[in-house]
Amino acid sequence: MEYTTLGRTGLKVSVMGLGCGGPSRIGQSTGNSEEESIAIVKHALKAGINFIDTAEVYRTEIIVGKAIKDFDRETLVLSTKKSTWGNPKPKDVLKSFERSLKNLGTDYIDIYHLHGVVLSDYEYLVSEIIPTLQELRDQGKIRFLGITERFNPDPHHSMLQRALQDDFWDVMMVGFNILNQSARDRVLAKTIEKNIGILIMFAVRLALSRPKRLKQCIEELIEKGQVSISEIDNDNPLEFLIYKNGAKNLVDAAYRFCRYEPGIHVTLSGTGNLSHLKDNLESILRPPLPEKDLIKLKKIFKNADSISGQ
Numbered sequence: 001m002e003y004t005t006l007g008r009t010g011l012k013v014s015v016m017g018l019g020c021g022g023p024s025r026i027g028q029s030t031g032n033s034e035e036e037s038i039a040i041v042k043h044a045l046k047a048g049i050n051f052i053d054t055a056e057v058y059r060t061e062i063i064v065g066k067a068i069k070d071f072d073r074e075t076l077v078l079s080t081k082k083s084t085w086g087n088p089k090p091k092d093v094l095k096s097f098e099r100s101l102k103n104l105g106t107d108y109i110d111i112y113h114l115h116g117v118v119l120s121d122y123e124y125l126v127s128e129i130i131p132t133l134q135e136l137r138d139q140g141k142i143r144f145l146g147i148t149e150r151f152n153p154d155p156h157h158s159m160l161q162r163a164l165q166d167d168f169w170d171v172m173m174v175g176f177n178i179l180n181q182s183a184r185d186r187v188l189a190k191t192i193e194k195n196i197g198i199l200i201m202f203a204v205r206l207a208l209s210r211p212k213r214l215k216q217c218i219e220e221l222i223e224k225g226q227v228s229i230s231e232i233d234n235d236n237p238l239e240f241l242i243y244k245n246g247a248k249n250l251v252d253a254a255y256r257f258c259r260y261e262p263g264i265h266v267t268l269s270g271t272g273n274l275s276h277l278k279d280n281l282e283s284i285l286r287p288p289l290p291e292k293d294l295i296k297l298k299k300i301f302k303n304a305d306s307i308s309g310q
């Protein structure tokens with residue numbers, strides 16, 4: 001595994017993080033037993049991943065807690081989140097936070113995020129919830145504060161652009177992938193300046209792991225005039241990336257595309273399938289995609305900002 005520094009947190013983190021939410025929830029949404037999901041987390045840790053992202057709403061914190069029991073807590077970076085749906089009160093946040101500690105079997109959280117924040121809730125959360133989070137940080141129970149966007153309804157990053165005007169956030173979780181690279185100019189340019197730690201979600205998601213879904217997404221982008229039909233083969237839209245010295249397959253291309261983007265520290269990979277996890281570990285350590293392919297991807301999708309890749 002390769003490691004990097006997570007921006008101004010100074011935390012040493014693996015360039016690939018294990019995401020315990022998403023469509024798989026480490027297999028809890030795809031038929032894994034608890035033991036199989038624990039095995040996924042343990043395999044990731046043994047392979048050198050030290051960054052694990054979960055959330056109260058994923059209902060995978062307990063599984064993560066069981067999996068990390070035999071590992072040195074000090075070497076791990078645990079990231080979990082408080083849902084912000086329906087604007088929680090400070091007492092709700094405290095209750096959730098204590099439950100997350102218990103679930104994970106730890107007495108501190110490295111990065112505690114406000115989860116899936118939309119622009120319309122941002123001001124409320126800043127005025128009502130941030131003081132509680134800062135208090136927990138002062139008590140040493142939270143090391144760094146983070147915020148994650150709700151990428152499906154906000155593929156343009158309007159909430160994060162607002163959050164970047166403040167200085168509360170040491171870490172941000174951003175949606176970024178081949179099909180929506182808009183975070184490059186709208187978010188990453190600024191986070192690089194502010195040295196904010198960046199975690200990437202949606203690197204692959206559904207569009208880049210299921211050919212049928214990819215086709216639908218490309219059609220949608222063409223319809224919206226965000227991708228030009230003259231620049232893409234509608235039937236095999238990203239096939240040009242796969243060849244002997246290029247990407248091994250589309251998922252490989254998708255993770256490598258994110259991993260080397262300037263400003264990104266941790267690319268999250270969410271899977272409940274051990275063989276996929278092994279493949280993804282290999283992908284993340286492969287070199288960047290060939291320059292000519294990167295140039296082409298940037299050109300084709302330069303105006304695309306309306307889909308998440310869900």
Ligand SMILES: NC(=O)c1ccc[n+]([C@@H]2O[C@H](COP(=O)([O-])OP(=O)(O)OC[C@H]3O[C@@H](n4cnc5c(N)ncnc54)[C@H](OP(=O)(O)O)[C@@H]3O)[C@@H](O)[C@H]2O)c1
Nearest residue numbers: 019020021022024148201202203204205269270271272276
């Ligand atoms: N707003 C938020 O805060 C927010 C929102 C979304 C996600 N997240 C976090 O970000 C993490 C990453 O997002 P994500 O889970 O959607 O991750 P992702 O890695 O972009 O995509 C995961 C999807 O790709 C599939 N996949 C993974 N590796 C594959 C492979 N080698 N071959 C074929 N299919 C593969 C998975 O299915 P299999 O299980 O079959 O491999 C799953 O359906 C989440 O787990 C969560 O921790 C946060």
